[in-house]
Amino acid sequence: MNETLIGVECRACGYRAHPYQSYGCESCGATADRLIEVALSGSGTVTSSAVVHQQTERSAEVPFTVVAVVLDDGPFVRGVLSSVADASLRDAKVYARFDHEANDFRFALRDEVPSRA
Ligand SMILES: [Zn+2]
Structure with a gap:
């Protein structure tokens, strides 16, 4: 299994x-x-996120959270979060976790979601 973002x-x-x-x-x-x-390291910072509540493809379980992430080593990547998070995830630290097939990953939160002032 590929455990690295290529x-x-x-x-x-x-x-x-x-x-x-x-x-x-x-x-x-x-x-x-x-x-x-x-x-690529697979570690990065969330720039935006959104919870998806409806999906036309029935095989996809809803809700799920999509995130836009700037990886520590440069690239901008969109992905799915391993958990559902309604709060804003902006600036949250995430890493790529491979519990699926090769190059199929979910982003996981490193810590608690930063509180908004
Ligand atoms: Zn070039």
């Missing part, structure tokens, strides 16, 4: 992104031969 790094400009793709750099436009696969 992303892509551009050898021309250093830009990192997730998920891995081999089309070319989305930042500087370098061709695919300048891209390398890179292991």
Whole structure:
């Protein structure tokens, strides 16, 4: 099982992104031969979150929380939280947890959700 987020790094400009793709750099436009696969930490900070209460796909259990995360090593990643959290998760620290199939992960909260002033 893959326990690491696999992303892509551009050898021309250093830009990192997730998920891995081999089309070319989305930042500087370098061709695919300048891209390398890179292991990402999976740790990051939530920039926004939302609870999904309805889903057209019946296999998906609701509610669930989607989060937008800036990883500590650069890339912006959207994912699903391992728990449901109604409060704002902005600035919460999370990490990628792999309890599913390869490269299928959920973000988990590192600590309590920061209280809002
Ligand atoms: Zn680039």
